[in-house]
Amino acid sequence: MNDHTLSDPHAPAAPVGATIALTPTGCEAAPLPSLAGLTRAQLTDVLRDAGVAERELRMRTTQLWHWIYHHGVTDFGRMLNMSKAIRASLAERNSLARPAIVSEQVSRDGTRKWLLRMPPVDNRDKGAEVECVYIPESDRGTLCVSSQVGCTLNCSFCHTGTQKLVRNLTAQEIVSQVMVARERLGDFPGGQPPEDGGLIPSGEGVRAVSNIVFMGMGEPLYNFDNVRDALAIMSDGEGLSLSRRRITVSTAGVVPQIHALGEQVGAMLAISLHATNDDLRNELVPLNKKYRIAELMDACRAYPGLGNARRITFEYVMLKGVNDSPAEARALVRLLKGIPAKINLIPFNPWPGAQYECSDWDAIEKFSDIVFDAGYASPVRTPRGRDILAACGQLKSETEKLRARARLALED
Ligand code: SF4
Known part of the structure; x- marks a missing residue:
């Protein structure tokens, strides 16, 4: 049996008809709570905790939502329409890890x-x-x-x-x-x-x-x-x-x-x-x-x-x-x-x-x-x-x- 690590989504896949056991890394390597899978209301709370001003919350929630669910990003650094300060603050407290x-x-x-x-x-x-x-x-x-x-x-x-x-x-x-x-x-x-x-x-x-x-x-x-x-x-x-x-x-x-x-x-x-x-x-x-x-x-x-x-x-x-x-x-x-x-x-x-x-x-x-x-x-x-x-x-x-x-x- 092969051992693979799937922290990289493009890691080699199992050949057809085969089983591979994969060493889970997503949870262990990501002790911070993940934002992937949260509701809009939950993301708004996260942004508020990250210091985003009330008047910006709606727009920022939409941006964050779009990055997570439309683009599927796993790195805050790619969210280029959000300021560096917001990205850094989000990354300090959260991850975008998946199971x-x-x-x-x-x-x-x-x-x-x-x-x-x-x-x-x-x-x-x-x-x-x-x-x-x-x-x-x-x-x-x-x-x-x-x-x-x-x-x-x-x-x-x-x-x-x-x-x-x-x-x-x-x-x-x-x-x-x-x-x-x-x-x-x-x-x-x-x-x-x-x-x-x-x-x-x-x-x-x-x-x-x-x-x-x-x-x-x-x-x-x-x-x-x-x-x-x-x-x-x-x-x-x-x-x-x-x-x-x-x-x-x-x-x-x-x-x-x-x-x-x-x-x-x-x-x-x-x-x-x-x-x-x-x-x-x-x-x-x-x-x-x-x-x-x-x-x-x-x-x-x-x-x-x-x-x-x-x-x-x-x-x-x-x-x-x-x-x-x-x-x-x-x-x-x-x-x-x-x-x-x-x-x-x-x-x-x-x-x-x-x-x-x-x-x-x-x-x-x-x-x-x-x-x-x-x-x-x-x-x-x-x-x-x-x-x-x-x-x-x-x-x-x-x-x-x-x-x-x-x-x-x-x-x-
Ligand atoms: S309800 Fe539960 S036990 Fe019944 S078919 Fe679905 S998964 Fe199986």
């Missing part, structure tokens, strides 16, 4: 998985390690971000659910995942993509990271305020500038927060459904015992802005002999009647110790045909990044494994 990349894996299909180390948020915190996954296609690149470290919901088909909840991620930590990905992929102005042959969409007006899905570790609606704030930063037109229509929040069904997500956040909604009756869903998604399917469907029907241009995505993992019969496909069609919807059929991605198998291809096709004939788009999501455990439901911190490997290497 360290502990490891990077590049799948044969171009999917990339990063394990990121977040610095501690306070004296009691030991820092956090989270995974995020980049899924490139020819015309778009989707970043799947995490909202929590671990998850409380224990969905029985999900690897992440086997990892206990450690804590919520802050808005800054959520946004930082986008910052790291954009930097690593050369997606900031003047950036260079890694030369490892992995697919990264490019061309006039094409961005390496064009879409965000909250489908990584955690239940985003159990971390509502931070997800809301992170989304406001990501979608700000003067910065990262990602359209809210290209940001999808996926929930296992936290019914009381669904309306607020539409009203306050305006993100696209995805529901991790996976079953059409309460008995089975109780087993697959135990949160269903609290918020039953009927209640969930009512919340979906009332989702603000719902319409043909703004459909809800229903995710349905295909589990052999469990939820994949034609009768269940017909039940799904009945259940979604009247809801502008898209159905994502997800072939189950196995992980070590999983109790399920993926449905046979025939069963998936039959299921898909029934749903399609009823008028729903029902793409079968091609599993991506299976070889690096980056596919849906496979995310889980690899840290323990990496540590074990490091120990073994030392013992050798």
Whole structure:
């Protein structure tokens, strides 16, 4: 195994199909609090503390914001429209560091998985390690971000659910995942993509990271305020500038927060459904015992802005002999009647110790045909990044494994 240091964003990348462990330096080398990932209001406070006069605060906040989120700079010295005195004062108290990349894996299909180390948020915190996954296609690149470290919901088909909840991620930590990905992929102005042959969409007006899905570790609606704030930063037109229509929040069904997500956040909604009756869903998604399917469907029907241009995505993992019969496909069609919807059929991605198998291809096709004939788009999501455990439901911190490997290497 190679050891690399990623303080330089253009450090050599993992060859396709390989894993590299990277010595994290971003946190250790940057003891000062980072401004990358902060809200406008937080940046204004930082500037005030740096001695900027009240009458200049608005303009300076906009400048700082633009340098951090549009240009992606990591050096105060490059902020040339700010005075030397302000730059020096900012640099004395703050950094522009991003979370360290502990490891990077590049799948044969171009999917990339990063394990990121977040610095501690306070004296009691030991820092956090989270995974995020980049899924490139020819015309778009989707970043799947995490909202929590671990998850409380224990969905029985999900690897992440086997990892206990450690804590919520802050808005800054959520946004930082986008910052790291954009930097690593050369997606900031003047950036260079890694030369490892992995697919990264490019061309006039094409961005390496064009879409965000909250489908990584955690239940985003159990971390509502931070997800809301992170989304406001990501979608700000003067910065990262990602359209809210290209940001999808996926929930296992936290019914009381669904309306607020539409009203306050305006993100696209995805529901991790996976079953059409309460008995089975109780087993697959135990949160269903609290918020039953009927209640969930009512919340979906009332989702603000719902319409043909703004459909809800229903995710349905295909589990052999469990939820994949034609009768269940017909039940799904009945259940979604009247809801502008898209159905994502997800072939189950196995992980070590999983109790399920993926449905046979025939069963998936039959299921898909029934749903399609009823008028729903029902793409079968091609599993991506299976070889690096980056596919849906496979995310889980690899840290323990990496540590074990490091120990073994030392013992050798
Ligand atoms: S599917 Fe989502 S909500 Fe369920 S255990 Fe996995 S990460 Fe948590």
